[in-house]
Amino acid sequence: MFRRPAFSQEEQYSLPACLYQRYAVKLFSYVCRHVSTREDAEDLLLEVFLALLEHEHTLAARSEDEQRAWLWTVARNKVIDFHKRLARRQQTNPFQQASEVVDDERNTPEAVLLQKEDYHHLHSFVQSLPAKQQEVLQLHFGCGLNCVEIAAVVRKREGAVRTMLSRTLNRLRTMYRNRGTN
Template sequence: MPQPYMVYMQASDAEFYQRYAPAIFAYLLRNVGSREDAEDLLLDVFLAVLEKRQSADVDEQRLATWIWVVARNKVVDHHRRSKHRTHRDLQTVRETLYENDEQAPEQMALKNEAYQRLHTTLRELPAFQRDIILLRFGHGLSCGEIATVFKKSEGAVRMALHRTLKLLRTLYTKNDEGGSL
């Protein structure tokens, strides 16, 4: 038993479609600009025609006139809807998705990998040197503030920080090359 909301196409409907679809499609395409939107609207137009033919006994001449009215109304509706929604080409979206290239997934993955290598290298440092690096660059403390924390002179902390950074560069380079110190 057929369901009431289903629309079945008869032979005369197929002939009607073949006769009017190319002209209606050309009209829709010219007025909406997007092939996909024109195809969607063409489908909507002919669904309306099939429903009209099924619900009322309409002669083909009146139906041919009515189909152009429906097509025009679908274009108007499309433009009303598109006023509220901006459509952008997928290629344009992809190109501008990440305004800042640093936030692109590839760049974030590379950055995370570099951070992981740095953390691995930091674990190779002695605790005192690791703490100096953490306080200086992780927490933003000045050398004077770090000196207060460790009860050392500011000059000693500066020298320790300099030596630690030099050692860290060496370790990082060695780890990057796959060797060991």
Template sequence: MYLYDKDASAGMDALYEQHAGAIFDYLRHRTPTRQDAEDILLDVFTAAMEDRKFAHLAEREQVSWLWRVARNKAVDAFRRLRVRQCLTLEQISEMIDDDHLLDPERAALQLDYVAQVQQLMTHLSPLQQEIIQLRFGYELRCPEIAQVLGKREQAIYTALSRALNLLRSVHTRQ
């Protein structure tokens, strides 16, 4: 097991502060329970601390490494559970902020919007869905998405463009 020195530990603390929330959100939408997402997030950062090469990567590479490991661990957890991904009532309630809970009409409109987006996303391949979610849901840029998914940047740009065009054409037909 590799242990960080004090400087590296401070860097890991900063990485955690900056990126743990977004990675947790990503994991939360891919795991059945909040506890599973928390466990995987802990595994991701533990793996980073144990990896001898991690501390020597540039910050951008470290962030991509964290996202890639989080994605792989979520996929592994999904395969172990062999359950179909769906939103639980707990997940839906977490998506709606307190302001929407005070206004039932706005809450209903928000749920309707989420359902429409989910319906449109079914027209995309799983890879395109993940690219769209990483780009717009987690605000990662195409080079970061490429590193997370282990694809070339140009492939991500092309897949994103095609996915947006497909969504646009499906939406205008409806």
């Protein structure tokens, strides 16, 4: 688990420290899901908060929602930049690495196999979605952002995000129901 360092009382009241306290764990979780190593995730989180320090004065004049949206946008952009750098070096794409379902001793081998099969189907269905729909799902379910926050991160209207999320979930339900008929 990612641990926040302790701050002195003076540091707790600075804008970067407050934003770090509020959002570092969720941002770290988001970044971890998009990079292959914990060290890369820590480096990207550091880059996000270094950018915050560089823009502290302009962010101080913004509302809390605008500050949060700015942080998520920067984190998203840092992840995108990271993958662009990887592509230039012609390395493998970490998004292709699927995580394994943890075997629970209480489950029978058959139940574990069925659970893995269901996970594989769902993973392949999500991977078949357009990148923007995948990102909206990740931000909503993986990071716990609501539609207003997602709209600020992906730079779309809230209504467009709600519609996209609803249609994406309906599409996944249909794909999942029809998985045995193909």
